[in-house]
Amino acid sequence: MNSNLDPSAPLAAHLAAYARTYHTAHDAPCICCDPLARPLLGDAEYHRIGNLLADDRAVFAPELPDAPRSAVLAQIVHTLLAPAPLAMAAFTESALRAAVRTGVRQCVLLRAGLDTLALRRPDWMADCAVFKLDPPAAQADKQRR
Numbered sequence: 001m002n003s004n005l006d007p008s009a010p011l012a013a014h015l016a017a018y019a020r021t022y023h024t025a026h027d028a029p030c031i032c033c034d035p036l037a038r039p040l041l042g043d044a045e046y047h048r049i050g051n052l053l054a055d056d057r058a059v060f061a062p063e064l065p066d067a068p069r070s071a072v073l074a075q076i077v078h079t080l081l082a083p084a085p086l087a088m089a090a091f092t093e094s095a096l097r098a099a100v101r102t103g104v105r106q107c108v109l110l111r112a113g114l115d116t117l118a119l120r121r122p123d124w125m126a127d128c129a130v131f132k133l134d135p136p137a138a139q140a141d142k143q144r145r
Helices: 011-026 037-041 043-055 069-081 083-101 136-144
Strands: 106-110 129-133
Touching: 011 037, 011 043, 011 069, 011 083, 037 043, 043 069, 069 083, 083 106
Parallel strands: 106 129
Antiparallel strands: none
16 A cells, blocks of 8 residues: 555545545444545545555455455445544544533644544534644644645
């Protein structure tokens, strides 16, 4: 999968945004719907990541050598890519919402990547200052977007 990746790009952030985008578009029920992830990630990057994953079916989904590309991609996303980022995003959102209800007014997100929580939940996040700490490459990537 690394053959076409920009080494300066924050890979984990892009893969997590891809997982949230794919989940929002293809899964029901949606445990962490993020309609802002795809515009933030961009169509070109979304398609590039999907192609890289599906093209490496021998590595990521060897049990599906003859399956349609969409089935291979769904298998890869649902079993390898999405579970951890979706669980972390859903847990973070739930815990932070509970904390804001009890009076917390600041939070720090470490390695936030392309997180969109504050934009997706302005109804309750407006009362909470969010500080995102990321490595320099991730910060540059977000500023570029």
